[in-house]
Amino acid sequence: MSKIGIIGGGPAGVMCAIFAAQNPDNKVFILDKGIILNTLLPTGGGRCNLAYGEFDFKELAKFYPRGQKFLYSVLSRFSTENTLEFFENIGVKTYTQEDFRIFPVSDCAKDVKQALLKQIEKKNVKKLFEKVISVKKTDNSFEIVTDKTSHLFDKLVIATGGRGEGQKLAKSLGHNIIELRPALSALVTKEKDFVSVSGLSLKNISAQVFFENKKIKELKGDFLFTHTGVSGPLIYKISSYCAYCDFSEKNLLKMVFNLTGKDFNDFDKEFLEKLKNNAQKETVNVVAEYVPKNLAIAVLKKEKIDTTIKAGQLSKIHRTAISKALTMFTLNATKTVAGEEIVTAGGVELKEINPKTMESKLVEGLYFCGEVMDIDGLTGGFNLQNCWSTGYIAGNSLLTQ
Template sequence: MNYDVLIVGGGAAGFFAAIHIAEANPELKIAILEKGKEVLTKVRVSGGGRCNVTHAEFMPNELAKYYPRGERELKGPFHTFCSGDTIAFFEEKGVALKVEEDGRMFPVTDSSETIIDCFLKTTRRYGIDVLTGHAVKEISYSDVWQLTTGKGIFKGKKLLVATGSSPKVWKLVQALGHTIIPPVPSLFTFNISDRRIRDLPGLSTIASVKVLNTNLNTEGPVLITHWGLSGPAILKLSAWGARDLNRLDYKFKVKINWLYNSSTDDALVALRQVKENEGKKRVSSVNPFDIPKRLWFSVLEVAGVTEKMRWAEINKEQLILIAEQLTRAIFTVDGKSTFKEEFVTAGGIDLKEINFKTFESKIHKNLYFAGEVLNIDAVTGGFNFQNAWTGAFIAAKAISD
């Protein structure tokens, strides 16, 4: 079958590009080829089924800082199509978005089906062919692009690959002469088995975290889970340290300061003051730090201090131990867990081989890429989708011209 434009991948980037190509040039015959039985599966599970569409960061250079891989390359594209443009696109299609406290943006309906319905209705309206069960087995070029699937041969003047993290497609792209940066996991939680946090699942607090023997450190909300540690600070470390932590085989030590901006000496001074001023009071009745009660009691337990003890009974060694446990607690990480269903990889097509003014290949004319098929990934919060929308929009503009 012959088309003007072939798009491989029925996900966020593929649909967004197809719609923008059709809007810019309705005469073009467009097909989306999706290997699975369903399209937009990642959109469906994103944000716990609510679809974290984008992030309320509207300054292109600031937005780019959320991408461990792709920061430099995305600055220009974000000046062309940014989060504000994403909001405008969906609102024009009748999908209102809302901002949550942490900056994440969702459809007002809190349902990813709203986004999926929007895409499906729009592609139907423009007569875009959406073909499921079409796994691409071969890509070749001779005057036009030719794709071989289990259900036939498709020819197109222009080709956009938007398959996300697909090892099979990466192999096909590699056969065309592109370099693939080997993929490693990003956005994962740390598996830790430690009695200090064993009884604290569900507890969240602001802390600073450092991976020992590396330059990786951050601060922010840390969530204690049944498996170990998660939350924005941990996910950020996993994204920025994706390759380093992979090299360590996910076995390393982290140092946590539960008081995040206070030193051990600061903590010791505060503890001595409480011992001096509140000596007659029970330890359980005075928590001198802004940390959750359960965490405070866990720290006391490590120092051999019971809740019924009075402050005057705590000795010098115990005070030092409490201060150390509060500001430089060492935990051993042994493995990782995927963060919810949002499996993201660091890796993909080498960014040096892409023209970021058009998202076209520098190796082949009329070959374009968008989304996570490229070596671009972000921290959690709607940023990976924004990369998909931006790349798809710019590629669509170049293709329709």
């Protein structure tokens, strides 16, 4: 008989519990300070984007800015196919969207939560609604102190997510923690010229990102203007790849968007022709053939160009300024939008964890799964995939010990 304590009843902890409890000799406990699996409810806007339709594990691992190599081993054992099979077996049918994101057929995160809860009930996993305060390893057990009482476990799993509490527990047991940073978040920009277009979204835009005069990344996707800056899938990607750039008011993260899909010279030539052929039109209406009209107005205002000026009267300097503004539309981020990040970069250092078992290499009997580790993916179902895969591996290794 082995007594297993799992701290954290999020998707990773619950997945681990389901597999660990398959051995009737294991007595499995989930300790959670809140409501089990409530963190699943807002995922995918309430629809739960539970996986991504990439079936080659090496390709899948490329969607994780941190943890890619570690995940080769993990995903080679439990990947998209296994996730879909697992959910099918517990009664959650799934479908794949055009953009490869996978959702439950019901489009309802609550249904995924219920199906998982049913599994832990069925397997007799005990639920303890307690907040874990501290952990101590004695010779052959773990002593857990909670806000209500204390417990002894033979094996311990830390699956507390990205918010920092589990990382502190891991640190107290000797683990190194890679600094936690927000990832997948909206960005606040220095420029306030586009507040008037907040809510406007642009599709399939390419962006180059620079920090301290170095190009960090070239990315593509959709983004939208907000009242403080920018957000949306492209911005989430930028925030993720730049999670460890220390940008601020004084040290800006420069984002250069191409709103036209053409380079400056080609666009400028085309724009000149268009202006000539529409000499009697207001310039803003010619620009509005390339970007939505309210953005065209905002761009002209920023460049201090009269929005009513006729296309035929536009000076070369102003034409060049518009061509530049559309092909090299530049915004500078000063910070992420605090507290609204979707995941946390950083966590328990991966070289201290065995990817074949998820067991600590430093403390025997201690396991990790989910976002508590230094693993984070882009948007698209990758972060939950990390939970299913690492939860499965941790649970499966506990099953056989």
